[in-house]
Amino acid sequence: MLEIGADVVKGHARSGSDSKAFIEATKRDALLLLESELGKLVDTAPPVQRERVRKEFDGFTDLFKRFLEETGPSVNWDKIEKLPPDAVREYNDLETPTADIIHQMLNKLVVVKLNGGLGTSMGCYGPKSVITVRNDLTFLDLTVQQIDYLNKTYKVNVPLVLMNSFNTNADTEQVVRKYKNLNVEVHCFNQSCHPRISKDSLMPIAKNLDVDHNLESWYPPGHGDFYESFNNSGLLSKFVKEGRDYCFISNIDNLGATVDLNILNLLMNSSEKEHEFVMEVTDKTRADVKGGTLIQYHNRLRLLEIAQVPKEHVEDFKSVKAFKFFNTNNLWVKLPAIQRVLEQNALHLEIIVNGKSLESGVNVIQLETAVGAAMKCFKGAIGVNVPRSRFLPVKKTSDLLLVMSNLYSLKGGSLRMSPQRMFPTTPLVKLGDNHFSKVREFLQRFSNIPDLLDLDHLTVSGDVTFGRGVSLKGTVIIIANHGDRIDIPSGAILENKIVSGNMRILDH
Incomplete structure (x- = not known):
């Protein structure tokens, strides 16, 4: 609607004031029409759900209103300031707490895992958190093990909170039942369910609130929705009343995001001013140039995502020299803050406009926000530059290969890099999408996971399988041409090798 309006303005060469008035009128109309459509959708909800739906739609209306009003980049590139010296602390400079205060600290902590994603990108159905990653354990199993280990070791009660989406809630609730005999208090709440809007009309494409039978009309609005949904669930006030001070938030697929006592000690026992918000950052590598980074802007520390960067400055944003840190999305936030x-209505998160084409051919817009963008809304916000080991996300099967291998050992639900690995960094692994992108197919191509302790770089492309006890060292490139197949034999040691063409070992 607005794009058409802009074309009309241009085509009729209106005067500047006419143009402005016209655009304002179209925005007003769009907002009124949206509110009317949302009202109709609320009427289709069962009476018992209407109050919750209204609250969620209020949040969506606020997003939509800002989407209409805010034009141009959210950051003026020339006004980005250099990070102050104390903006990012070095992890190695943090003090380790003494044993006598750990119990007291942990009893003031809540662990939150963002659990709204599906495993579809890796060829799995249902929540990503139930994909098996190590020793027949899922992301969720490992998370619960970590909290169970923490609670038993320090004789505390750290609760685990899962923020689900309408895509993952039912399956997660069923899985969570199996943990009832463990020393972990598990809570679930749902993030909001927002309507996708047509790119052309800017109106919701949904005709009723039967979400389960019309999934593609709805979407979870990004993890920035955490604050409002956590509050609406009643869990925020419950934990504050219990005397809990901080929550530790992270993505459930980041296997490096465990509770860190040194960071918790900085928050709870430091003699310096209070830090209501801490973002864990780590040094950028070439693989991270698109990741969000920290900037100083209008005298406040804030997160800058690539989506907010003016096109002419995208290459500047990717510079490792200019922006040396990137956001791991491991966050520590003070609960009363x-x-x-929220009470002061001071949560102002940048809107991420995510365009999609549905299977039906309809082009839609999703309005989303990021949880780390709230940094600028809190007092005393800082970054902590943490070791790379705290950022171990599993987004693809190439990541899965690493975490399933002998590069890591497992203790108390936490993965630890093997002391036999000579380098602190993980190998760079690229597996061909056509044969390795789906978990089931990936697993069928390995009789067991190769020895990767001395691997620097692995590229595999085409129809390739691996026998048992294979060892990969240095740089290994294996490329099977179209129509060819390569079987790496059991016990093979490949060190700084390129294997191409066709190699098959057949039983006889």
């Missing part, structure tokens, strides 16, 4: 920011 979340309450204050």
Whole structure:
């Protein structure tokens, strides 16, 4: 609608004031029409759900209103300031807490895992958190093991909170039942369910609130929705009343995101001013140039995502020299401060406009926000530059290969890099999409996971399989041409090798 309006303005060569008035009128109309459509959708909800739906739609209306009003980049590139010296602390400079205060600290902590994603990108159905990653354990199993280990070791009660989406909630609720005999208090809440809007009309494409039978009309609005949904669930006030001070938030697929006592000690026992928000960052590598980074802007520390960067400055943004850190999405936030920011209506998160084409051919827009963008809304916000080991996300099967291998050992639900690995960094692994992108197919191509302790770089492309006890060292490139197949034999040691063409070992 707005794009058409802009064309009309241009085509009729209106005067500047006429143009402005016209655009304002179209925005007003769009907002009124949206509110009317949302009202109709609320009427289709069962009476018992209407109050919850209204709250979620209020949040969506606020997003939509800002989407209409905010034009141009959210950051003026020339006004980005250099990071102050104390903006990012070095992890190695943090003090380790003494044993006598760990119990007291942990009893003031809540662990939150963002659990709204599906495993579809890796060829799995249902929540990503139930994909098996190590020793027949899933992401969720490992997370619960970590909290169970923490609670038993320090004789505390750290609760685990899962933020689900309408895509993952039912399956997660079923899985969570199996943990009832463990020393972990598990809570679930749902993030909002927002309507996708047509790119052309800017109106919701849904005709009723039967989400389960019309999934493609709805979407979870990004993890920035955490603050409002956590508050609406009643869990925020419950934990504050219990005397809990901080929550540790991370993505459930980041296997490096475990509770860190040194960071918790900085928050709870430091003699310096209070830090209501801490973002864990780590040094950028070439693989991370698109990741969000920290900037100083209008005298406040804030997150800058690539989507907010003006096109002419995207290459500047990717510079490792200019922006040396990137956001791991491991965040520590003070619970009473979340309450204050929400009460003061001071949560102002940049809108990420995500365009999609549905199978039906309809082009839609999703309005989303990021949880780390709230940094600028809190007092005393800082970054902590953590070791790379705290950022171990599993987004693809190439990541899965690493975490399933002998590069890591497992203790108390936490993965630890093997002391036999000579380098602190993980190998760079690229597996061909056509044969390795789906978990089931990936697993069928390995009789067991190769020895990767001395691997620097692995590229595999085409129809390739691996026998048992294979060892990969240095740089290994294996390329099977179209129509060919390569079987790496059991016990093979490949060190700084390129294997191409066709190699098959057949039983007889």
